[in-house]
Amino acid sequence: MKQAAAYLYDALNAAANGYLVLPANARTGEPLVETDKATTDPEVIRAWWTEHPDAQPACMAPKPKKLKATPYAWQDPAQIPQRQFLYGRHLARKFTAAKFAAGGVGKSILALTEAIALATGRALLGITPAQRCKVWYWNGEDPKEETERRIAAICLHYSIAKEELEGWLFIDSGREQEIVIAQTTKNGAVIVGPVVRGMVDTIADNEIDVVIIDPFVSSHRIVESDNPAMDLVAKRWNAIADETNSAVELVHHIRKTGGAEATVEDGRGASSLLNAVRSAQVLNKMTPEEGTKAGVGNHREYFKAENGKANNSPPAEGKDWYRIIPISLGNGSALAPQGDSVGVVVKWKWPDPLDGVSGADFEAAAQSIRAGRWRENPQAKDWVGWPIAKVLGLDLHGNKADKAKVTGLIKIWIGAGNLIVVDELDEKRMTRKYVQVANDD
Known part of the structure; x- marks a missing residue:
């Protein structure tokens, strides 16, 4: 019974792919219907396998479609349907x-x-x-x-x-x-x-x-x-x-x-x-x-x-x-x-460091930066982020979002030329990178 179902499945699959199908004797291969009746019609195929459940499918390749080149017909661009x-x-x-x-x-x-x-x-x-x-x-x-x-x-x-x-x-x-x-x-x-x-x-x-x-x-x-x-x-x-x-x-x-x-x-x-x-x-x-x-x-x-x-x-x-x-x-x-x-x-929106920050906030941060000497390195104790965070009321001790905001602001202000990075000697005569307000002497 399973084999018969497999034969029918193969027959329907072949027909779905364009092959003309007819039932054939599983032992001799002889067609059980006239060859000119070979078809792709699934209903006819199912009827054949109801009558001949043990038949094997015999398949004939479909005639190849005749190819032809289609001449281009001009279309008004404004009349071409939009993608949906x-x-x-x-x-x-x-x-x-x-x-x-x-x-x-x-x-x-x-x-x-x-x-x-x-x-x-x-x-x-x-x-x-x-x-x-x-x-x-x-x-x-x-x-x-x-x-x-x-x-x-x-x-x-x-x-x-x-x-x-x-x-x-x-x-x-x-x-x-x-x-x-x-x-x-x-x-x-x-x-x-x-x-x-x-x-x-x-x-x-x-x-x-x-x-x-x-x-x-x-x-x-x-x-x-x-x-x-x-x-x-x-x-x-x-x-x-x-x-x-x-x-x-x-x-x-x-x-x-x-x-x-x-x-x-x-x-x-x-x-x-x-x-x-x-x-x-x-x-x-x-x-x-x-x-x-x-x-x-x-x-x-x-x-x-x-x-x-x-x-x-x-x-x-x-x-x-x-x-x-x-x-x-x-x-x-x-x-x-x-x-x-x-x-x-x-x-979820990627945080924008400038959200909620005004020009007046930058001026206040700039004033705080001018009052000290601040490093570019965020690992330094005198990191420039500290005076900025203090002015903006942000917590750098345990708030990851606040630290990311300050880091982003420094990057933006340096990129815009509001802040500049300069090489200077620290108290141990080591060259370090410091952040200053632009146009300051």
Whole structure:
């Protein structure tokens, strides 16, 4: 019985890939129907295998399509339809996008929060969706109830009522419903036509605008280092997006980078996925050095996202930053009174040292600097940051954010020429770098 089901599956898969199929005797290979009746119609094929359950599929290659060059027809530029972006410049109809990150950075909770932003039409993370969208989020690894926990935490934090999501958000788990659109066979990588057809039909039937596949690796059974095979999979996702007029996002893991900051080129496996997508974001945890610069308490709570297909990477201050905060679901019991705590992503802004600082504040700091002799080195007891902090009422003893603000102000004022660094001898006749107010004698 299992063998018969396998034969039918192979027949349908071949038909989905354009091969004309008919049933054949498993022992002799003789066709069981007239060869001119070979077809790609799945209903006819199923009827044949109901009548001949032990038949093997016999396949005939489709006739190659006749190629022809299409003459260019001039179009008024003003009449060419705009790209239909749905979320920032990352998700657009008829295109596939990707998120690249290591495990534990926050890619899944970010993707799910963006899904809810799209479904509600709300700017949860600072980006207002172009329109309210129906979103299908499929997680190939976690049970459905884990996704439901994350959704509940997001809704609690952002005060989202059930009416805002019902009919707009669709969620499924690979543990209950696999989506495998390609697999490796003895003849190489092939697209699983029935699954693709089912995807297209489901997206169309539910009028889905955005499909999120998390993670990408769960949607195929292809060797990731096989570039041609991965190209086949990536382009089929593009074809699904194109046929359904939807935006597809593929969430993908990266390989180990040895502690170095990840780029989209670090996406696990072949480069075909990166080449096929229109937009590729890469996520990285905040480094300890960035945490010190930003003055945060625990740098592990923060991560950044940037478009990895852009040529120039902005400095840390210019990237999109997020923080993961714990939210209690309030589902405690007698055995576990605290209940579940689930991380939720919130937008976080890199601190601007100039926030709340006026020209009068600089003049007061300059006056304080003039009253002494101050070093550039923040480790020195006579660091120039001390008179600045005193004037501004900032705490350098135990407040990391205040120290980061003062450090940033010194850098900005030196860069603007308000302060200058000079070499002078200290009391031990050692050359040191001191900070002075510009234009002072």
